[in-house]
Amino acid sequence: MSTVKTLTGEEHFKAVISHAKEYGFIFQSSEIYDGLSAVYDYGQCGAPLKNNIREYWWRAMVQMNENIAGIDAAIFMHPTVWKASGHVDAFNDPLIDNKDSKKRYRADVLIEDHIAKIEAKIEKEVTKAKQRFGESFDEAMFRSTNPRVVENQKKIDEINQRLKDCLERNDLEGVRQLILDLEIVCPVSGTRNWTEVRQFNLMFATQMGSVSEEASTIYLRPETAQGIFVNFLNVYKTGRMKIPFGIAQTGKAFRNEIVARQFIFRMREFEQMEMQYFVRPGTEMQWYEHWKQARMQWHLTLGISSTKYRFHDHIKLAHYANAACDIEFEFPFGFKELEGIHSRTDFDLKSHEQHSGKKLQYFDPELNESYVPYVVETSIGLDRMFLAVLSATYKEETLEDGSDRTVLSIPPALAPVKCAVLPLVNKDNLPEKAREIMDQIKFGFDCMFDAKDSIGKRYRRQDAIGTPYCITIDHQTLQDNTVTIRERDTMQQERIHTSEVSRIVEERVSMKALLSKVS
Numbered sequence: 001m002s003t004v005k006t007l008t009g010e011e012h013f014k015a016v017i018s019h020a021k022e023y024g025f026i027f028q029s030s031e032i033y034d035g036l037s038a039v040y041d042y043g044q045c046g047a048p049l050k051n052n053i054r055e056y057w058w059r060a061m062v063q064m065n066e067n068i069a070g071i072d073a074a075i076f077m078h079p080t081v082w083k084a085s086g087h088v089d090a091f092n093d094p095l096i097d098n099k100d101s102k103k104r105y106r107a108d109v110l111i112e113d114h115i116a117k118i119e120a121k122i123e124k125e126v127t128k129a130k131q132r133f134g135e136s137f138d139e140a141m142f143r144s145t146n147p148r149v150v151e152n153q154k155k156i157d158e159i160n161q162r163l164k165d166c167l168e169r170n171d172l173e174g175v176r177q178l179i180l181d182l183e184i185v186c187p188v189s190g191t192r193n194w195t196e197v198r199q200f201n202l203m204f205a206t207q208m209g210s211v212s213e214e215a216s217t218i219y220l221r222p223e224t225a226q227g228i229f230v231n232f233l234n235v236y237k238t239g240r241m242k243i244p245f246g247i248a249q250t251g252k253a254f255r256n257e258i259v260a261r262q263f264i265f266r267m268r269e270f271e272q273m274e275m276q277y278f279v280r281p282g283t284e285m286q287w288y289e290h291w292k293q294a295r296m297q298w299h300l301t302l303g304i305s306s307t308k309y310r311f312h313d314h315i316k317l318a319h320y321a322n323a324a325c326d327i328e329f330e331f332p333f334g335f336k337e338l339e340g341i342h343s344r345t346d347f348d349l350k351s352h353e354q355h356s357g358k359k360l361q362y363f364d365p366e367l368n369e370s371y372v373p374y375v376v377e378t379s380i381g382l383d384r385m386f387l388a389v390l391s392a393t394y395k396e397e398t399l400e401d402g403s404d405r406t407v408l409s410i411p412p413a414l415a416p417v418k419c420a421v422l423p424l425v426n427k428d429n430l431p432e433k434a435r436e437i438m439d440q441i442k443f444g445f446d447c448m449f450d451a452k453d454s455i456g457k458r459y460r461r462q463d464a465i466g467t468p469y470c471i472t473i474d475h476q477t478l479q480d481n482t483v484t485i486r487e488r489d490t491m492q493q494e495r496i497h498t499s500e501v502s503r504i505v506e507e508r509v510s511m512k513a514l515l516s517k518v519s
């Protein structure tokens with residue numbers, strides 16, 4: 001039996017970041033020039049992991065739902081798109097600077113972090129009580145009656161309410177006052193010497209056209225959703241879609257984030273996976289509930305502990321939304337948004353109708369009338385999902401014999417390499433035999449050949465990149481055509497015939513098996 005080392009959130013996060021670099025998952029962009037802030041490159045292990053997560057999402061959406069069509073819209077769009085979507089006028093974050101450290105923060109995030117600290121106090125009380133009362137512990141009762149918990153919860157509710165009121169009224173002075181009243185200090189300087197709160201637009205602008213008089217300002221898209229809205233009519237007509245139907249896409253989005261920290265959690269260039277579901281007005285709440293459950297199911301199917309996920313209802317709804325929530329994930333730095341699920345009414349299509357002068361309506365044969373459909377969207381950041389998988393599966397273990405290993409227990413269907421092919425020693429015809437096996441199996445899944453160093457070291461290297469299976473070719477293989485297959489998490493080995501390798505590995509790592517559990 002192995003034991004998993006306990007790490008604090010901070011230690012865990014630091015270890016994940018350095019592991020990601022050391023094993024070729026993620027590199028800082030332009031590192032030889034000291035990097036570009038909040039921009040990252042995916043390395044030889046990161047790129048396949050990211051592709052596999054994207055594939056899992058795409059196939060769960062597009063392949064498994066007959067009524068969801070997948071598209072790939074351009075990053076550049078007509079500038080009026082961003083007028084219509086509201087991004088030119090209102091895609092702002094409230095920012096605040098600390099005069100002593102000269103550091104810039106998102107004012108709302110400072111307040112949310114403060115709330116998270118109070119939440120942590122509550123959780124500590126609950127954990128302590130759970131241990132004290134054991135089996136007979138009634139958590140709901142404890143949360144509603146324990147004076148310290150009740151008082152802290154009241155504080156949280158009051159702060160949330162004040163923040164919501166201020167943001168709805170665009171009362172930036174009120175937001176600043178809240179920061180002062182809560183005695184929030186700058187994490188760097190430790191002081192409360194804050195500037196005013198100002199709004200800052202997050203879109204990157206650039207010029208299109210070669211002659212400067214003709215050039216027009218266009219934007220790098222800050223979300224992929226608008227590429228779907230402007231193609232609503234195209235897909236509806238050419239795909240002969242019937243409501244309810246969805247359009248899905250994955251692709252890059254760009255935001256000039258004020259506070260770009262926390263590794264790939266908040267980047268300036270990132271990738272989104274979004275699906276807009278067009279429904280008959282009046283049925284949107286039913287579909288909102290449907291997609292909340294369906295998306296949670298997609299996450300849980302991966303086998304990552306369900307305690308790491310929770311729903312969080314938005315305290316401040318955008319003016320056009322009639323329901324919105326996040327799926328939050330427990331990253332090493334706490335529960336944060338991983339995915340958003342929003343009921344957006346007919347806001348986007350109506351606005352594009354007004355700005356483009358084109359009718360964006362659906363003719364409903366059952367009702368015999370045309371209308372602008374309502375939209376329920378699901379929107380998840382691919383990079384955030386990558387970080388969720390990496391941080392939840394990273395483990396440092398002490399083995400029975402006292403040695404250590406670092407392992408990524410990535411769900412097999414997502415693992416960058418599915419199977420390593422290892423000749424026990426680099427001589428005696430074993431490498432040749434191993435190559436022969438590799439050449440037979442490499443068509444079905446990603447394999448890696450490794451003959452260097454001791455077998456123990458090679459197993460550790462594969463554990464560290466999350467390879468679920470290692471095939472070892474030894475002297476017995478030359479006699480009877482059998483190999484050992486070692487499973488990453490249990491480290492158990494069994495002997496199988498070489499002709500079985502392909503089938504056994506394929507069965508256990510297959511995306512197909514994973515997808516069949518989602519539905």
Ligand code: ATP
Nearest residue numbers: 257265266267270337338339340379380381383384
């Ligand atoms: P946040 O509140 O964290 O800024 P948001 O509410 O602005 O996120 P949305 O506009 O709803 O995010 O975007 C949908 C998803 O895109 C988010 O749930 C997140 O996973 C991802 N995402 C948004 N901004 C970033 C970013 N800067 N870097 C990486 N992923 C992002």
